[in-house]
Amino acid sequence: MAASPLISGLMEALRTLPGVGPKSAQRMAYHLLERDREGARNLAGALTAAVDKVGHCQRCRTLSETELCTLCADTGRDRSLLCVVESPADVEAMEQYTDYRGLYFVLGGHLSPLDGIGPEAIGLDRLEALLDEGEVAEVVLATNPTVEGEATAHYIGELVRPRGITITRIAYGVPLGGELEYVNGDTLSHAFSGRREV
Incomplete structure (x- = not known):
């Protein structure tokens, strides 16, 4: 039936x-x-x-019921730090699991020329305007560690560099509690090359 x-x-x-x-x-x-x-x-x-x-925050582009989301409206946040993420879910994860106290910029995806997703589609013109305001001293690139996410991070780095703003990339690699013998080879390679002094 x-x-x-x-x-x-x-x-x-x-x-x-x-x-x-x-x-x-x-x-x-x-x-x-x-x-x-x-x-x-x-x-x-x-x-x-x-x-x-629910629409989008006028400043950071995350989902919001108001013109400015609660994070952008919070005067206690560090306006010199700007973390660039791919989605509103990434903002939630950062807020829940880190002690980051800066602001965000949500791309709403990543660059993917084969799918017709170029810089305008992910709001890079708005990101440039935000950077030109002069408040941001450091851009933290927190795009996903995929081929598209890496390409997007590289492209954004090229936009930021001429402005004299510090550019950092979140670390990624071996998960906490993970065992090396079970970690993917690419992940282990990235973790090893991104090692830091202790």
Whole structure:
């Protein structure tokens, strides 16, 4: 028996979520309709409210309900430090797991010429304008350690360098608690070349 058009539509809508395939979408749809209609209503309401009211911070481009996000509006943060990340989720991770007290700039992705994603698509013109304001003394490049993330970090470094601003890159390599024999060769190579004095 085929699902009704409304159930099929719900399943297709759920498949827009990352990692949700046809079976997972079917399981979620039937769960919401059979066992948790109140949860479904709450989900629909929260999703509608977020889509209608959440935009981007005018300064750093992270997700925000206000013109300036709470981090950019916080006068206690160090405005001379600017950490460049790929996504709002990266900002959350940095805030949760580090003691970084500067500001952020969210690219919303990385350079990928083959996919048509150039400098304008990730807001590098806005980043340059921000750097030209003169407050930033150090740019911390925290793009992902992928080929695209490295290319993006290199490109940003070339934009920053002529301005006389210090450029740093977050370290990456062997995870805390990891054992060398199980670490990927590229990861171990990067960790070794990025070693520091203790």
